[in-house]
Amino acid sequence: MSDTQPPGIPTIRTIAMPADTNPAGDIFGGWLMSQMDLAAGSVAALTARGRSATVAVEGMKFHRPVKVGDEVSLYAEIVQVGRTSMRIRVEAWRRERHGDDGERVTEAVFTFVALDASGAARPVTA
Numbered sequence: 183m184s185d186t187q188p189p190g191i192p193t194i195r196t197i198a199m200p201a202d203t204n205p206a207g208d209i210f211g212g213w214l215m216s217q218m219d220l221a222a223g224s225v226a227a228l229t230a231r232g233r234s235a236t237v238a239v240e241g242m243k244f245h246r247p248v249k250v251g252d253e254v255s256l257y258a259e260i261v262q263v264g265r266t267s268m269r270i271r272v273e274a275w276r277r278e279r280h281g282d283d284g285e286r287v288t289e290a291v292f293t294f295v296a297l298d299a300s301g302a303a304r305p306v307t308a
C-alpha cells in the first residue's frame with residue numbers, strides 16, 4: 183500500500199478516547215494493534231465464513247502518533263489465502279477531529295487461521 187488513503191469504506195472506524203492513552207498522553211500502541219486485529223478478524227471471519235484466530239503479525243510499523251479525539255479508520259484487505267490460513271494487510275489512518283486531512287499511522291500483515299468447532303485448523307473454504 184502507498185501513502186494514499188486506501189479506497190473504499192474502512193472495515194472499522196472509531197474514535198481514540200482518553201482511556202486509550204499511554205503515560206505520555208498519546209494513544210497506546212496496544213490499543214491500535216487491537217483495533218487492527220479486530221479489523222483483520224472481521225475480514226477473516228467473512229472470508230472463512232466462521233471462527234478464526236490470529237497466529238502471526240508481520241511488519242508491525244508505527245509511523246505517526248495518534249492523539250485523543252482522532253478518528254481512526256482501519257482498512258483491512260486479504261492479500262493471500264492458503265489452505266487454512268489467510269494473510270490480511272491492515273493500515274490505520276488518523277484524521278484530526280476538526281480537520282479534513284488523513285495520515286497513515288500504522289501498518290502490518292496479520293495471519294489468521296480458520297478454525298473448526300474444536301479449535302483445530304480447518305480449510306478456509308470448508
Ligand SMILES: CC(C)(COP(=O)(O)OP(=O)(O)OC[C@H]1O[C@@H](n2cnc3c(N)ncnc32)[C@H](O)[C@@H]1OP(=O)(O)O)[C@@H](O)C(=O)NCCC(=O)NCCS
Nearest residue numbers: 234235236237238263264265266267268293295301302303
Ligand atoms: C491456530 C492453531 C490452531 C493452528 O495450529 P496448527 O494446526 O498446529 O497450525 P499449523 O502449523 O497446521 O498451521 C496452520 C496454518 O497457519 C500457518 N501458520 C502457522 N503459524 C504461522 C506463523 N507463525 N506465521 C505464518 N503462518 C503460520 C501455517 O502455514 C498454516 O497455513 P496453511 O494451512 O494455509 O498452509 C494454533 O496455532 C493456535 O490455537 N494458536 C493460538 C491462536 C490464538 O489463540 N490467537 C490469539 C487469539 S485469536
